Amino acid sequence: MKYIFFPLLLLSSLVFSQESPDTIPLEFRRIYTEALTNGKAYPWLSHLSNQIGGRLSGSLNAERAVNWAKEVLEEEDLDSVWLEPVMVPKWVRGTFEYAHIESSPGNTIPVPICALGGSVATPAAGLQAQIIEVTSFEDLKKIGKEGVEGKIVFYNRPMQAELISTFDAYSGCVDQRYSGAEEAASYGAVGVIVRSMNLRLDDYPHTGSMSYGKLPTRKRIPAAAISTNGAELLSSMLKLNPKLELYFKQNCSNYPDVKSYNVIGELRGTETPDEFIVVGGHLDSWDLGDGAHDDGAGVVQSMEVLRLYKRLNIQPKKSIRVVLFMNEENGLRGGNAYAEGAQKRGEKHIFALESDAGGFTPRGFSFQAPDKAFQKIVSWEPYFKPYLIHYFEQGGSGADVRPLKTKDNVLAGLRPDSQRYFDYHHAANDTFDAVNARELALGAATMTALVYMVDQYGLD
Amino acid sequence: MKYIFFPLLLLSSLVFSQESPDTIPLEFRRIYTEALTNGKAYPWLSHLSNQIGGRLSGSLNAERAVNWAKEVLEEEDLDSVWLEPVMVPKWVRGTFEYAHIESSPGNTIPVPICALGGSVATPAAGLQAQIIEVTSFEDLKKIGKEGVEGKIVFYNRPMQAELISTFDAYSGCVDQRYSGAEEAASYGAVGVIVRSMNLRLDDYPHTGSMSYGKLPTRKRIPAAAISTNGAELLSSMLKLNPKLELYFKQNCSNYPDVKSYNVIGELRGTETPDEFIVVGGHLDSWDLGDGAHDDGAGVVQSMEVLRLYKRLNIQPKKSIRVVLFMNEENGLRGGNAYAEGAQKRGEKHIFALESDAGGFTPRGFSFQAPDKAFQKIVSWEPYFKPYLIHYFEQGGSGADVRPLKTKDNVLAGLRPDSQRYFDYHHAANDTFDAVNARELALGAATMTALVYMVDQYGLD
Numbered sequence: 001m002k003y004i005f006f007p008l009l010l011l012s013s014l015v016f017s018q019e020s021p022d023t024i025p026l027e028f029r030r031i032y033t034e035a036l037t038n039g040k041a042y043p044w045l046s047h048l049s050n051q052i053g054g055r056l057s058g059s060l061n062a063e064r065a066v067n068w069a070k071e072v073l074e075e076e077d078l079d080s081v082w083l084e085p086v087m088v089p090k091w092v093r094g095t096f097e098y099a100h101i102e103s104s105p106g107n108t109i110p111v112p113i114c115a116l117g118g119s120v121a122t123p124a125a126g127l128q129a130q131i132i133e134v135t136s137f138e139d140l141k142k143i144g145k146e147g148v149e150g151k152i153v154f155y156n157r158p159m160q161a162e163l164i165s166t167f168d169a170y171s172g173c174v175d176q177r178y179s180g181a182e183e184a185a186s187y188g189a190v191g192v193i194v195r196s197m198n199l200r201l202d203d204y205p206h207t208g209s210m211s212y213g214k215l216p217t218r219k220r221i222p223a224a225a226i227s228t229n230g231a232e233l234l235s236s237m238l239k240l241n242p243k244l245e246l247y248f249k250q251n252c253s254n255y256p257d258v259k260s261y262n263v264i265g266e267l268r269g270t271e272t273p274d275e276f277i278v279v280g281g282h283l284d285s286w287d288l289g290d291g292a293h294d295d296g297a298g299v300v301q302s303m304e305v306l307r308l309y310k311r312l313n314i315q316p317k318k319s320i321r322v323v324l325f326m327n328e329e330n331g332l333r334g335g336n337a338y339a340e341g342a343q344k345r346g347e348k349h350i351f352a353l354e355s356d357a358g359g360f361t362p363r364g365f366s367f368q369a370p371d372k373a374f375q376k377i378v379s380w381e382p383y384f385k386p387y388l389i390h391y392f393e394q395g396g397s398g399a400d401v402r403p404l405k406t407k408d409n410v411l412a413g414l415r416p417d418s419q420r421y422f423d424y425h426h427a428a429n430d431t432f433d434a435v436n437a438r439e440l441a442l443g444a445a446t447m448t449a450l451v452y453m454v455d456q457y458g459l460d
Numbered sequence: 461m462k463y464i465f466f467p468l469l470l471l472s473s474l475v476f477s478q479e480s481p482d483t484i485p486l487e488f489r490r491i492y493t494e495a496l497t498n499g500k501a502y503p504w505l506s507h508l509s510n511q512i513g514g515r516l517s518g519s520l521n522a523e524r525a526v527n528w529a530k531e532v533l534e535e536e537d538l539d540s541v542w543l544e545p546v547m548v549p550k551w552v553r554g555t556f557e558y559a560h561i562e563s564s565p566g567n568t569i570p571v572p573i574c575a576l577g578g579s580v581a582t583p584a585a586g587l588q589a590q591i592i593e594v595t596s597f598e599d600l601k602k603i604g605k606e607g608v609e610g611k612i613v614f615y616n617r618p619m620q621a622e623l624i625s626t627f628d629a630y631s632g633c634v635d636q637r638y639s640g641a642e643e644a645a646s647y648g649a650v651g652v653i654v655r656s657m658n659l660r661l662d663d664y665p666h667t668g669s670m671s672y673g674k675l676p677t678r679k680r681i682p683a684a685a686i687s688t689n690g691a692e693l694l695s696s697m698l699k700l701n702p703k704l705e706l707y708f709k710q711n712c713s714n715y716p717d718v719k720s721y722n723v724i725g726e727l728r729g730t731e732t733p734d735e736f737i738v739v740g741g742h743l744d745s746w747d748l749g750d751g752a753h754d755d756g757a758g759v760v761q762s763m764e765v766l767r768l769y770k771r772l773n774i775q776p777k778k779s780i781r782v783v784l785f786m787n788e789e790n791g792l793r794g795g796n797a798y799a800e801g802a803q804k805r806g807e808k809h810i811f812a813l814e815s816d817a818g819g820f821t822p823r824g825f826s827f828q829a830p831d832k833a834f835q836k837i838v839s840w841e842p843y844f845k846p847y848l849i850h851y852f853e854q855g856g857s858g859a860d861v862r863p864l865k866t867k868d869n870v871l872a873g874l875r876p877d878s879q880r881y882f883d884y885h886h887a888a889n890d891t892f893d894a895v896n897a898r899e900l901a902l903g904a905a906t907m908t909a910l911v912y913m914v915d916q917y918g919l920d
Binding site: 032033036037161166179200209222388390391420423436438439 | 492493496497589621622624626659662702820823846847848850851862883896897898899902
């Protein structure tokens with residue numbers, strides 16, 4: 001693993017403002033060295049995870065996170081820092097969630113569950129019914145109303161372990177969580193239990209957003225996730241006794257929308273300040289863990305991009321904004337509000353990069369880009385090679401930046417190594433200790449390096 | 461992250477024996493699918509780590525590991541399985557190791573230490589002396605005998621965080637651990653404390669091999685590693701009080717060599733059985749943790765390569781051996797013995813691949829190869845791309861396979877992501893829970909895929 005190493009002391013005494021490509025390797029080296037030796041992403045994440053914690057939209061913790069992020073960005077002496085108001089949904093988990101399998105009357109085995117975000121509560125005394133296991137909506141259709149009515153539907157299609165990208169495995173399963181209740185209710189089910197989106201067998205239930213679609217309120221049925229170990233147990237017991245019953249109760253509830261904010265910081269461009277580059281992650285998280293990987297990592301990495309610009313005295317040609325979006329998890333209100341605001345203000349966003357795939361070793365980026373711009377970006381690959389950044393592909397970007405898409409601009413998503421992501425995603429173990437400082441810092445440096453290239457050399 | 465996905469059921473009913481390169485993507489897919497959905501590396505590692513544990517050369521656990529590995533390979537129905545005897549050093553940590561800083565008489569602060577492998581004991585009552593901090597042998601030379609005599613030398617040069625490969629950072633520091641005692645003793649020091657080879661600040665001391673070189677027995681001084689937090693504390697206290705004393709005691713000891721074994725399994729080649737391919741890791745480990753990453757991972761991945769060949773019904777053209785080397789950590793006797801044996805038997809080893817860099821997500825391989833063979837291997841890169849394997853570079857291979865080098869053959873080392881490796885390396889936290897099942901399995905599949913290419917398509 002060869003690369004050119006330039007001592008920090010020598011380089012930090014220089015300011016490179018020339019446009020010659022000869023300076024690119026030096027600037028990359030400065031960016032990575034500062035991020036790895038003196039980075040703020042990790043201590044910032046420690047505060048966000050350990051001092052604030054899980055920060056679901058509309059919660060007190062989300063409000064604390066907004067205030068903290070604004071203060072920190074102000075301390076970094078950006079050209080401006082402000083809050084963008086946005087109304088967000090407020091769903092509260094409540095004070096209990098519990099389930100057991102009743103294998104015979106009075107013979108119960110507790111299994112770990114958690115309410116899915118947006119779900120209604122069970123009746124106060126809980127809900128007990130026969131369980132029917134399916135692996136797809138197709139299964140449900142085959143069984144039909146007769147077989148489903150009055151039962152709890154148990155969705156148990158596992159993530160496909162043979163897929164290399166765990167996000168592909170997630171995409172192939174998440175319909176069960178998102179639309180499972182709506183589908184099951186249409187056949188008369190009384191509740192829904194969904195296998196957690198997790199490739200490991202363990203005891204953590206993984207929450208996440210769900211929707212009742214157009215179901216009227218009175219037809220909504222409670223939905224919960226069960227841990228993968230719980231799902232395996234339930235499935236094996238059902239094979240022995242298809243008449244098995246499950247009991248669960250949860251007292252989550254939906255409230256009217258409340259006011260919250262995107263947090264925005266800006267470095268004003270020195271040459272074409274009316275061209276905007278956005279780098280961001282989402283400030284809200286689920287409530288079970290600290291939201292360290294999802295998306296504390298993306299938040300602090302995005303903040304670090306602007307800090308590195310300042311610290312390394314890089315003059316931005318275009319205006320560079322960090323946007324910490326509110327409510328990615330259960331509404332995307334922040335992403336939509338930012339894009340609407342940008343359009344109203346007539347701002348030209350040429351590039352937006354989101355980090356929302358965990359704080360793991362970065363492998364590269366996925367782009368939504370016109371071919372010509374994509375080819376230009378791919379031509380930069382050799383600069384990234386010494387940092388083991390090799391993945392440059394057309395594909396998705398990030399949920400929060402997607403509303404900014406125009407036919408000419410480029411959106412991108414950081415693509416870290418995905419193998420461990422769903423071990424933690426939306427579960428109680430998504431905590432600070434699961435993030436490695438170097439992996440996090442490398443992600444921030446890699447994002448900064450790409451922003452630097454787009455800023456200094458453009459996309460056309 | 462696009463790739464072609466072929467359903468498992470369809471593929472496992474076929475056997476590909478044709479040589480057409482069209483079958484390569486299918487064979488790769490079969491290999492990865494089996495490793496990810498039905499792999500044995502992880503359950504094997506669970507046994508080796510949790511049921512056997514740390515297995516230093518010459519220990520009872522090392523003997524247990526030999527017997528277990530032989531039994532497991534026999535169950536896999538290879539063409540032959542045998543033990544290769546080798547005499548190994550026996551060093552025993554003893555029953556205590558302890559250190560404290562004495563800031564003023566009677567005022568003591570304990571710091572975490574562990575004896576370095578091969579070190580002599582302190583006197584039974586321990587050793588107390590003034591501390592002198594250095595960051596290099598050059599420092600020591602400058603200070604000279606006058607300043608060093610009668611003191612404990614504290615080597616405190618940290619790993620360079622700005623390097624992208626943590627192995628490069630390790631290489632830049634490990635002289636302090638390996639030769640620090642020999643150097644310090646030559647200036648009359650009475651003991652040596654070495655900052656742990658760890659990029660994090662934490663409380664784990666990291667052991668590892670050291671050598672007294674040609675120092676006569678009576679001149680040997682005890683050497684221990686201190687945790688990075690301990691090193692930071694000691695250094696900051698020395699700044700306030702350069703007369704600070706340190707007390708430490710350890711009762712480790714060296715014993716005469718004992719008999720142990722390399723464990724070898726073979727699939728006999730069907731076309732050129734006299735050409736050998738070796739895949740291996742080292743069965744011994746340090747004694748503080750379970751040796752899960754170093755090198756339990758390499759052991760079970762290497763075993764998995766041969767199991768995948770059998771399970772997928774791939775006919776080896778050449779003879780493929782798994783070699784589980786004994787005594788990599790403190791002597792390399794197994795690697796040397798295997799190479800000597802191979803030479804005596806006149807066996808032509810065309811390729812040897814070692815996995816000894818942790819069970820993390822594989823990024824590629826490093827090769828010691830003639831240019832022509834290397835170019836051929838690089839031409840295979842497109843087959844690996846769907847599996848995000850991108851790193852193919854000339855460089856090192858592995859300590860155990862290195863003695864097999866000839867001018868014509870190719871040696872290689874698996875190169876997993878290195879960011880977290882030194883968080884665990886040689887420390888008490890190198891345990892099973894630090895290994896992710898998918899990352900481990902991907903490494904085994906990637907090794908198998910490369911062995912498959914060399915076996916089926918050759919290197920010339």
